[in-house]
Amino acid sequence: MPTQLDQIRQHLKEHGHITSWDAIQAYRMTRLSEYIRQLREEGWQITSEWEHNETRRWVKYVLVAILEKNGQQILV
Numbered sequence: 001m002p003t004q005l006d007q008i009r010q011h012l013k014e015h016g017h018i019t020s021w022d023a024i025q026a027y028r029m030t031r032l033s034e035y036i037r038q039l040r041e042e043g044w045q046i047t048s049e050w051e052h053n054e055t056r057r058w059v060k061y062v063l064v065a066i067l068e069k070n071g072q073q074i075l076v
Contacts, residue, residue, distance in 0.1 A: 008035045012046070012063040019051075019060050036061050043067035 002010070007027050011018050023032040036046055045064040050057055 004029050005035050005038060009039065017060050017062045019058055021058065
């Protein structure tokens with residue numbers, strides 16, 4: 001069974017972005033920012049984009065690229 005971190009990896013590869021609400025609905029996960037931090041430490045380039053409507057605002061994490069250990073960039 002995949003870990004929650006594996007689920008976030010796969011989601012970002014398939015969709016290119018994720019929000020906390022996406023993570024809650026799809027995976028019943030409430031620690032998305034911690035998993036994003038771990039992925040960034042692994043070399044994943046993920047930007048944080050603020051979105052909002054009339055009553056609230058939230059962060060959308062967008063996958064830009066994944067860096068391999070040799071420093072080569074793989075664009076997604």
